[in-house]
Amino acid sequence: MPVAPPYRPLVAGAAAAALVAALTGAALAGPASAAVPTSPAGPGSPAELYVDWESSTLQAAEGLTGQARDDAVLLGSFPSARWFTSGTPAEVQAAVDEYVTRADEQGAVPLLVAYNVPFRDCAQYSAGGAADTAAYTAWIDAFAAGIGDRAASVVVEPDGLGIIPWYTSSTGASEWCRPAEADPATAATERFAQLNHAVDALTALPGTKVYLDGTHNGWLGVGDATDRLIKAGVERTDGFFLNASNYQTTEKVSRYAGWLSDCLALSTQTWWQAEWCGSQYYPASPDDLSTWHLTDEAYDAAFASTGLTRDRAAQKHALIDTSRNGQGPWTPPAGKYTDAEDWCNPPDRGLGHTPTLATGDPVVDGYVWIKVPGESDGLCFRGTGGPLDPERGVQNPPAGGWFPTQAAELLAFASPAVERPTCAVRSVVHGTWPGGFVAQVWVTNTGTTTLQGWDLRFALTGGARVADAWSAAVSQTGQVVDAASLSWNATLSPGRTLTFGYVGAGDSGSTSLLRLLDGKACTVG
Structure with missing residues (x-):
């Protein structure tokens, strides 16, 4: 996001250096400014999911203010x-x-x-x-x-x-x-x-x-989903995704994932037929988890009957969408709507597991956010003529539009809970000149714990590069900049603020709104 400076003088050469000195003042009285390394920092873990610094969530945040913007930035940090x-x-x-x-x-x-x-x-x-x-x-x-x-x-x-x-x-x-x-x-x-x-x-x-x-446990039965997956070529893939844009609980979807993986193995590696597979509908009862062991036992019997050894680590795997399933599905008021559209912006839902590729489940490759949380499902009329959503009393944004009310609900009702920011960051571009600019950043510890050493990550979205910096050790990989503490400013106590700055090479000082202090989102000013 472009940061509007209080003024934008055009300076170059020695004038630029003078401006840097004037802006940093006491900061330059400390140890010498940290030059940018000539080689980029090493890449992150290959098992780490990518955080998009220019996501639709962060783009939506640019048009918001106050708590609505803070909510969008926090969601955009995942x-x-x-x-x-x-x-x-x-x-x-x-x-x-x-x-x-x-x-x-x-x-x-x-x-x-x-x-x-x-x-x-x-x-x-x-x-x-x-x-x-x-x-x-x-x-x-x-x-x-x-x-x-x-x-x-x-x-x-x-x-x-x-x-x-x-x-x-x-x-x-x-x-x-x-x-x-x-x-x-x-x-x-x-x-x-x-x-x-x-x-x-x-x-x-x-x-x-x-x-x-692979749909989800509230939709197709396992046998039907298996048959469709096979016809679509699932044997050549890594597996299937479940619960996309939906609200089924992770516990139920994970059980469904295991059965779907089992049914695929039985149906593609033995004489077993998909329509014989147990499911959430039989012998289990879909709404009574205490009966789901019956379907587990049906699969035990199927593997014994076919002679196939169950090996879920080697069978087809799943991705589970946990973007909105922390509170499970919405139960509409009985008899209130002719078509409750329980899938369409239901109230008081929460985030589920935050995204990870380490689930501990041999069938589940990842808990991921397929649906972008905070983006509307559409104009929900629930059997009425509209234009208002009668459950909310407002007109919902069109499909894909940002819905601040729902974003706030997803955070408020998240299970597990999402940690709120304990830092605040303010950035200002103080001056520009052809091919360069100078910027200053203030970081405030708004939490209750003293930081001993800190690292702030942000992204230059306009293609610029950091050419020099002061009061922080700065490196850049692609568009992402890492600014790390120096020995003399490593301690950041609660309520205290520190500052550092940098000179950029390029025509734009534009940055993403996202700021990550030690990997966690900060509020932005």
């Missing part, structure tokens, strides 16, 4: 998926390449969502998608080309297998999605062809993990 939903092949390739490049510079794994399949969401709130199979295959090929040989995880088409146009399931049930523009005789077959092409394009990449839509 990794969440980047959705790619449209564009020409050339446009999506360039956008994916830019995003993956930034993640690769940090040695982190980006989570990307490919969401452009024809008839996506069956022309509901998130309607759109490519015009036809040819357009989609060209788009997904370009998407894959944008990733190249770098590390990435890709969620392929949320709802792509949960909602299939003109589909008849393996149980004989007819899909409700019947768009008039789609050919009833070919639409379902085309959907599976499109997804298989996406699987082939993405699994050909050496560093990419690929996951297909």
